[in-house]
Amino acid sequence: MPESASPMRFETRAIHDGQDPDPTTGAIIVPVFQTATYVQDGVAQHKGYEYARTQNPTRGALETALASLEGAEYGFCFASGMAAISACMHLLKSGDHVVASDDLYGGTYRVFEQVFRGGGLDFTYVDAADIDQVQGALRDNTRMIWVETPTNPLLKVVDLAAMGVLAADRKILFGVDNTFLSPFFQTPVEFGADLIVHSTTKFLGGHSDVVGGAVVTSRDDLADRLGFIQNAVGAVPGPWDSWLVLRGLKTLAVGMDRHGHNAQVLAEFLEQHPSVERVLYPGLASHPQHELASRQARGHGALISLYIKGDVAGARRLAEATRVFALAESLGGVESLIEHPGLMTHASVPEEIRREKGLTDNLVRLSVGIEHIDDLLDDLKQALATI
Numbered sequence: 035m036p037e038s039a040s041p042m043r044f045e046t047r048a049i050h051d052g053q054d055p056d057p058t059t060g061a062i063i064v065p066v067f068q069t070a071t072y073v074q075d076g077v078a079q080h081k082g083y084e085y086a087r088t089q090n091p092t093r094g095a096l097e098t099a100l101a102s103l104e105g106a107e108y109g110f111c112f113a114s115g116m117a118a119i120s121a122c123m124h125l126l127k128s129g130d131h132v133v134a135s136d137d138l139y140g141g142t143y144r145v146f147e148q149v150f151r152g153g154g155l156d157f158t159y160v161d162a163a164d165i166d167q168v169q170g171a172l173r174d175n176t177r178m179i180w181v182e183t184p185t186n187p188l189l190k191v192v193d194l195a196a197m198g199v200l201a202a203d204r205k206i207l208f209g210v211d212n213t214f215l216s217p218f219f220q221t222p223v224e225f226g227a228d229l230i231v232h233s234t235t236k237f238l239g240g241h242s243d244v245v246g247g248a249v250v251t252s253r254d255d256l257a258d259r260l261g262f263i264q265n266a267v268g269a270v271p272g273p274w275d276s277w278l279v280l281r282g283l284k285t286l287a288v289g290m291d292r293h294g295h296n297a298q299v300l301a302e303f304l305e306q307h308p309s310v311e312r313v314l315y316p317g318l319a320s321h322p323q324h325e326l327a328s329r330q331a332r333g334h335g336a337l338i339s340l341y342i343k344g345d346v347a348g349a350r351r352l353a354e355a356t357r358v359f360a361l362a363e364s365l366g367g368v369e370s371l372i373e374h375p376g377l378m379t380h381a382s383v384p385e386e387i388r389r390e391k392g393l394t395d396n397l398v399r400l401s402v403g404i405e406h407i408d409d410l411l412d413d414l415k416q417a418l419a420t421i
């Protein structure tokens with residue numbers, strides 16, 4: 035489990051760190067501080083809280099808890115995962131270059147290309163599973179390496195330790211979107227990541243009822259700047275949303291454990307199915323980076339992608355025929371979801387780039403929930419029988 039200043043283990047920290055009982059009432063649960071401002075005792079004499087964009091105790095509890103779970107020093111919460119990623123990009127300035135993985139969350143690619151490129155940042159996308167490609171893309175003005183691992187939706191695994199060494203050698207920032215595995219399975223700080231980002235909408239919230247994001251870091255200089263950006267740009271989560279994520283965190287460990295178990299069983303089942311051409315899941319021995327994945331992560335998560343034998347019509351039929359797996363974008367909730375990346379989550383990636391990368395029309399992605407494994411197996415069996 036992740037290193038931390040706290041002597042407690044992950045499961046315990048998820049429930050207690052940053053979450054002391056409320057000192058005024060003894061409430062065991064951190065209250066929802068639904069307030070915009072705070073009364074001061076005298077001019078500029080306050081209790082550490084001035085205005086709720088800048089500080090909110092509910093949000094503060096979540097930030098402390100998240101930093102602890104990632105084994106990092108500082109946490110900053112945002113209104114969405116995209117706002118968290120954007121805050122990291124605001125650390126850079128016009129003329130800076132970023133080397134990013136070519137298989138990013140579709141919204142990340144979109145904000146890089148359609149917002150930050152216009153603001154003067156430059157991006158090069160490479161297969162980050164190949165360290166030589168990353169090294170080859172570095173330039174004098176490269177200021178950051180940005181990866182997800184496993185990637186979305188092709189579940190390629192990026193060597194975090196090798197990337198950390200490369201970034202440290204070049205004295206550039208190393209950012210990791212850790213949404214897919216959550217800190218329960220993977221803590222990039224161990225491998226030298228400077229910035230760890232989450233869409234808390236996914237596993238950390240865990241119940242598909244909130245949108246949020248977070249950045250954690252152990253670097254004082256980055257923390258100063260991120261705190262400034264969080265307040266200056268103002269894309270902060272409200273106290274209710276912070277509270278929902280805080281509640282999600284308490285059961286993160288049991289949830290991830292079950293997500294991972296269910297996904298492993300389903301991936302093994304799908305791999306044997308005659309209607310399935312290929313299954314992508316890092317927990318399978320057939321995954322080309324199974325060994326690396328097992329070395330740097332403590333589990334393989336809930337996302338499975340599969341190529342069915344056939345074309346877009348078959349993929350569509352599978353996605354529309356499941357009954358327990360709901361047809362929906364997103365991932366990381368207690369309920370199982372199925373989607374067609376080419377037509378749904380990754381539709382904003384230009385078609386020829388999709389094709390080039392292997393994001394073909396027969397690709398289907400599953401986010402495996404924590405329902406009973408037999409119901410999930412039965413559902414996939416009956417849905418696959420329709421194609």
Ligand SMILES: *Cc1c(COP(=O)(O)O)cnc(C)c1O
Binds near residue numbers: 142
């Ligand atoms: C969902 C997601 C995001 C974006 O998060 P939002 O909360 O939807 O803004 C970023 N990265 C990954 C890997 C995601 O799955």
